[in-house]
Amino acid sequence: MRLHVAEHPLIAHKLTVLRDERTPSATFRLLADELVTLLAYEGTRDVLVEDVEITTPVTKTVGKQIAGPRPLVVPILRAGLGMLEGMTRMLPTAEVGFLGMKRDHETLEVETYANRLPDDLSGRQCFILDPMLATGHTMVAAINYLLDHGARDVTCLCLLAAPEGLETVQEAIGGRANVQIVTAAVDECLNENAYIVPGLGDAGDRLYGVLD
Ligand code: URA
Numbered sequence: 001m002r003l004h005v006a007e008h009p010l011i012a013h014k015l016t017v018l019r020d021e022r023t024p025s026a027t028f029r030l031l032a033d034e035l036v037t038l039l040a041y042e043g044t045r046d047v048l049v050e051d052v053e054i055t056t057p058v059t060k061t062v063g064k065q066i067a068g069p070r071p072l073v074v075p076i077l078r079a080g081l082g083m084l085e086g087m088t089r090m091l092p093t094a095e096v097g098f099l100g101m102k103r104d105h106e107t108l109e110v111e112t113y114a115n116r117l118p119d120d121l122s123g124r125q126c127f128i129l130d131p132m133l134a135t136g137h138t139m140v141a142a143i144n145y146l147l148d149h150g151a152r153d154v155t156c157l158c159l160l161a162a163p164e165g166l167e168t169v170q171e172a173i174g175g176r177a178n179v180q181i182v183t184a185a186v187d188e189c190l191n192e193n194a195y196i197v198p199g200l201g202d203a204g205d206r207l208y209g210v211l212d
Helices: 009-019 025-043 079-090 137-148 163-173 203-208
Strands: 002-005 049-055 060-066 072-077 098-103 110-116 125-129 153-161 179-186
Touching: 009 025, 009 153, 009 179, 025 079, 025 125, 025 153, 025 179, 025 203, 072 079, 072 137, 079 125, 079 153, 079 203, 098 137, 110 137, 125 137, 137 153, 137 163, 137 179, 153 163, 163 179
Parallel strands: 002 179, 072 098, 072 125, 125 153, 153 179
Antiparallel strands: 049 060, 098 110
16 A cells, blocks of 8 residues: 655645634535645546547647546545545546445444445546545445455545554555555544544535534
8 A cells, every 4th residue: 555645835724724613614615625636636646548649730749648447536425525526627537436335333344325336347547535534444445345346556535544544554455556545644643533633523514514
C-alpha cells in the first residue's frame, strides 16, 4: 500500500475552514468539492493514457487520451457522494458505481447494504471516495471487494485519515503495491467513538445535515 499526503498551502487552508464547526453545510460542500479536485490531481498520476492523433490549427500531432477500460469511481454512501462531482469533473470519462457500507455496532462486521457495481472489474482502475478513513474497516472491505472482482488498481481518496485506520488498511492490504491512499492530512488519533481527532466531525452530517 502506498500513502500520499497531499501537502500544499491551498489544501491546508481549505481543510482548516472545513474543520471549523462554524462552517455551514453549503460552504462545507463547496470546500469538499474543491479539495477533491486537488486530491484527484495527485490520485490520478498513474491513470493510463494512450496516444491519440489530432490536428491542431497548425499541424498534425500525437497527444494523449485516457485509455480504456474506463476508470471507475466508487463513492461510499453516504458521505462519499459529497466527493463525487469534484472527482468526475477531473475524470469526466469515468464510470460511477456505488457502494453502501456500514459497520454493525455489535458484530463489528462491515455490512454492504447497497451495491451498484459491474461484476467484472478486470483491468479497471478504481477510485474509492470516502472523506474519512477512521477505523479503516469499511475501506478494507471496499478495497477487497474491488480487487476480488478483478480491479487493476485501487486509489482511495480521503479528506482525512487516522493513523489507526491507515494501520488497519496496511495490515489487511499489506504488500499490494496496486493500492494507494491519497489524503489531505493524517490526523492525531481516533476518540472513543471512533471519530477522527481533531477531525471535522461527522462528514455526512456536515455535508447533508443531521438525520434523526
Ligand atoms: N466518520 C466521520 O464522518 N467522521 C469521523 O471523524 C469518523 C468517521
